[in-house]
Amino acid sequence: MLFWGILPIVLLLLLVVIIAKVGTGIQGEQAAPIEKLNFEKIKLVDEGFEVSVLNSGPEAVTVAQVIIDDSFWNADFDPSPTIDRLGRSTVFIPYPWVQGDPHQIKFITSKGLIFTGDVIAAIKTPELSGERFMKYALIGFYVGIVPIALGLLWFPFMRRFSARGIHAVLALTVGLLFFLVIDTFEEGFELAINVPGVFQGTGLVWFGALLSFLLLIAIDQANERRMKKEATGRQISYKLATGIGLHNLGEGLAIGAAFSVGEAALGTFLIIGFTLHNITEGVGIAAPLLKDRPTWKTFVYLAAIAGGPAIIGTWIGGFIFNNTLAALFFGIGAGAILQVIYVISKMIYKESLVKKYSLVSWTNFGGLTLGILLMYATAMLVKY
Incomplete structure (x- = not known):
C-alpha cells in the first residue's frame, strides 16, 4: 500500500526534473526578457538611500545602472547586483536628498528593463530607539x-x-x-496590490480568511463534542476580541507606516479616527456577556486581547512594515470575524426558537442596521 502511495509522487517529480533539464522540445527565441524587481523598502539615511529589492521574476536579474532624478548615479550592492529568483539585495546609493522633496529611483537591468521606486516626500527614516519604541506603544495603547x-x-x-x-x-x-469584515477585506486587497506577484497577494487574503474561518469552526465543533455543550457567552466574547484584535493589528500597521514615511499629519488623523471608530467594537465585545456574570478581570483581558495588537501593529508598521505579511494578517482577521458572525447568528437563531421569538423582527433588524450605520459613520473619520 505504501509503495502505490509513493510511486505517483516519485514519477511526478521525475517528470518535472526531465522537463526542467531537457526542455519541452520546442525551440524558439524569447520574445521579450521576463524580469521583475519589487521595491520592498526605501530607507533614507544621512548618506543617501538604502533600497531593498526582491527579484520576483522567473530568472536572475542584474542591475546594470542606477538613475536618481534623471541622473546616473553610483551604487553599492549587498550582496551583489545580480539577484537570483526570489533573492534580495540591498542597494546603497550615496545621494544628497533634500528634506521634503520628492525623489525617483530607477534601476536599469542588463536587458534594458527599467524598474522605478518613488519617494513622495524625503524625510530621514526613523531608527529603532527606546524613546520611539515607547511612543509607538503609547499610540497603539490609546488607539486600541x-x-x-x-x-x-x-x-x-x-x-x-x-x-x-x-x-x-x-x-x-x-x-x-x-461592516468590519468588509472593511478588513478591503484593506487586505489594497495591500495585496503592492505584494510581489509571485506571492499572489489577493490569494493570500482569501486563503488566510478561508483557513482561519474553517480552523475556528473545527475547534468549536471539537470543543462542543468534548464538553457536550455549546460555547458560552464568555467564550464568544473572547473569540470576538481575538478577531477584532487581528483587525486592530492592521490599524496599527497603517498608523506606524504613516509615521515611518514622514506623513505625521496622516498618522495623527488616523489616530483620532481609529480611536472613535473602536469604541463601537467594545460594545460588540460586551454583548455576548449580557447573560453571564463576568468579573472585572474578564473585561481587562478582553480589552487587552482586542486592543493590544494595535500596539504590535504600530511597531511593525513603524519599523519593519511588509505588505505580504500585512495582507495575510488582514485575511486571517477577516476569517476570524466571519466565524464570530456565524456563532452569534446561530445563538440568536436558537434562542429565538426556544423563546418563540421571530428571528427577523423589527428589533433585530433595527439593531443590525444601527450597527452598520455606527461603523459607517465612524469610518468616515478614518478614510482619506
Whole structure:
C-alpha cells in the first residue's frame, strides 16, 4: 500500500526534473526578457538611500545602472547586483536628498528593463530607539486598548435590557462585524496590490480568511463534542476580541507606516479616527456577556486581547512594515470575524426558537442596521 502511495509522487517529480533539464522540445527565441524587481523598502539615511529589492521574476536579474532624478548615479550592492529568483539585495546609493522633496529611483537591468521606486516626500527614516519604541506603544495603547475599554463600560447599562433587547444588541454586534469584515477585506486587497506577484497577494487574503474561518469552526465543533455543550457567552466574547484584535493589528500597521514615511499629519488623523471608530467594537465585545456574570478581570483581558495588537501593529508598521505579511494578517482577521458572525447568528437563531421569538423582527433588524450605520459613520473619520 505504501509503495502505490509513493510511486505517483516519485514519477511526478521525475517528470518535472526531465522537463526542467531537457526542455519541452520546442525551440524558439524569447520574445521579450521576463524580469521583475519589487521595491520592498526605501530607507533614507544621512548618506543617501538604502533600497531593498526582491527579484520576483522567473530568472536572475542584474542591475546594470542606477538613475536618481534623471541622473546616473553610483551604487553599492549587498550582496551583489545580480539577484537570483526570489533573492534580495540591498542597494546603497550615496545621494544628497533634500528634506521634503520628492525623489525617483530607477534601476536599469542588463536587458534594458527599467524598474522605478518613488519617494513622495524625503524625510530621514526613523531608527529603532527606546524613546520611539515607547511612543509607538503609547499610540497603539490609546488607539486600541482605551477605546475598547470605554466601549466595554456600557456593559452595566446593557444588562438592564429585556430578552428582546439583548437580541437587538447581539444583532447590533452582527451589524458591527459585517461592516468590519468588509472593511478588513478591503484593506487586505489594497495591500495585496503592492505584494510581489509571485506571492499572489489577493490569494493570500482569501486563503488566510478561508483557513482561519474553517480552523475556528473545527475547534468549536471539537470543543462542543468534548464538553457536550455549546460555547458560552464568555467564550464568544473572547473569540470576538481575538478577531477584532487581528483587525486592530492592521490599524496599527497603517498608523506606524504613516509615521515611518514622514506623513505625521496622516498618522495623527488616523489616530483620532481609529480611536472613535473602536469604541463601537467594545460594545460588540460586551454583548455576548449580557447573560453571564463576568468579573472585572474578564473585561481587562478582553480589552487587552482586542486592543493590544494595535500596539504590535504600530511597531511593525513603524519599523519593519511588509505588505505580504500585512495582507495575510488582514485575511486571517477577516476569517476570524466571519466565524464570530456565524456563532452569534446561530445563538440568536436558537434562542429565538426556544423563546418563540421571530428571528427577523423589527428589533433585530433595527439593531443590525444601527450597527452598520455606527461603523459607517465612524469610518468616515478614518478614510482619506
